[in-house]
Amino acid sequence: MSNNDLMADIQTNRVGLDSKFKFKCHKDVKCFTKCCRGINIVLTPYDVIRLKNRLALTSEEFLAIYTTPQLFEKTDLPVVTLKMSEDDEKSCPFVRDDGCILYEDRPTTCRYYPLGVAALSHKEGADDQDFFFFVHEPHCLGFEEDKAWNVREWREDQGVDIQDEINADWTDLVVRKRSFPANVKLTDQSKQMFFMVSYNIDKFKEFVFESSFLDRYEVDPDTLKEIKEDEIALLKFGLKWLKGVLFQVADNEKVPQKEGAEKMRKEMEKDS
Numbered sequence: 001m002s003n004n005d006l007m008a009d010i011q012t013n014r015v016g017l018d019s020k021f022k023f024k025c026h027k028d029v030k031c032f033t034k035c036c037r038g039i040n041i042v043l044t045p046y047d048v049i050r051l052k053n054r055l056a057l058t059s060e061e062f063l064a065i066y067t068t069p070q071l072f073e074k075t076d077l078p079v080v081t082l083k084m085s086e087d088d089e090k091s092c093p094f095v096r097d098d099g100c101i102l103y104e105d106r107p108t109t110c111r112y113y114p115l116g117v118a119a120l121s122h123k124e125g126a127d128d129q130d131f132f133f134f135v136h137e138p139h140c141l142g143f144e145e146d147k148a149w150n151v152r153e154w155r156e157d158q159g160v161d162i163q164d165e166i167n168a169d170w171t172d173l174v175v176r177k178r179s180f181p182a183n184v185k186l187t188d189q190s191k192q193m194f195f196m197v198s199y200n201i202d203k204f205k206e207f208v209f210e211s212s213f214l215d216r217y218e219v220d221p222d223t224l225k226e227i228k229e230d231e232i233a234l235l236k237f238g239l240k241w242l243k244g245v246l247f248q249v250a251d252n253e254k255v256p257q258k259e260g261a262e263k264m265r266k267e268m269e270k271d272s
């Protein structure tokens with residue numbers, strides 16, 4: 001499907017929270033696990049934290065083994081997708097005949113399916129607005145079942161409302177970048193920072209606690225304790241910091257710099 005066709009398809013199938021549909025997925029459907037093959041799953045920061053913890057890997061190890069780096073077409077921001085296996089069907093590495101081996105920690109995109117999320121589609125046509133669309137793959141027989149939902153109920157049932165709350169600040173960054181004029185580019189360094197905070201939470205932790213970060217930014221003791229112990233708090237802190245570094249935002253939306261820090265940073269840049 002070309003990008004233009006995909007755009008038309010996404011826009012035609014666009015739905016909101018109250019839209020109704022009939023759908024049920026279970027182990028007895030003939031298509032069971034077909035949707036776990038040959039797919040493009042953009043991972044969110046929270047997906048990576050859950051998956052790497054489930055697999056007892058560092059974020060760096062998880063990224064190296066299970067992901068492929070990509071760029072969001074419209075924003076030029078670096079993201080990762082789940083790397084499919086090399087078999088003929090390009091199966092997800094976590095699918096088995098009886099289903100997903102890490103179902104409780106499956107990524108946001110898998111939870112939403114058969115719905116797609118505009119903010120997580122890295123193709124043209126998934127605009128900067130908050131909406132959903134039906135993926136409508138011909139092999140998916142779940143639509144022939146009789147269970148009725150609306151989109152809101154489906155999100156709650158699949159646990160995506162909680163995922164989305166945690167990922168909201170990241171989605172906000174992506175959407176802000178999407179609203180930049182096409183000629184405004186982020187530097188390579190900015191993209192690297194975006195990638196580190198978004199996906200390499202262990203490296204970001206090192207960056208906060210083992211570089212001059214805490215000499216440059218004002219972080220109160222309670223926040224410091226929280227981000228040391230809790231990866232979700234660290235991720236939210238990182239996204240707030242990133243927002244202040246990459247975009248023009250109000251002072252209360254960013255991590256405050258210490259007095260003299262900007263001067264120090266410029267001097268360090270001059271010396272290096």
Ligand code: SF4
Nearest residue numbers: 036092094095100110
């Ligand atoms: S992570 Fe699980 S649910 Fe998602 S595609 Fe892979 S096997 Fe399927």
Ligand code: SF4
Nearest residue numbers: 025031033035140142
């Ligand atoms: S293709 Fe549809 S019905 Fe079949 S397993 Fe996947 S989600 Fe369920």
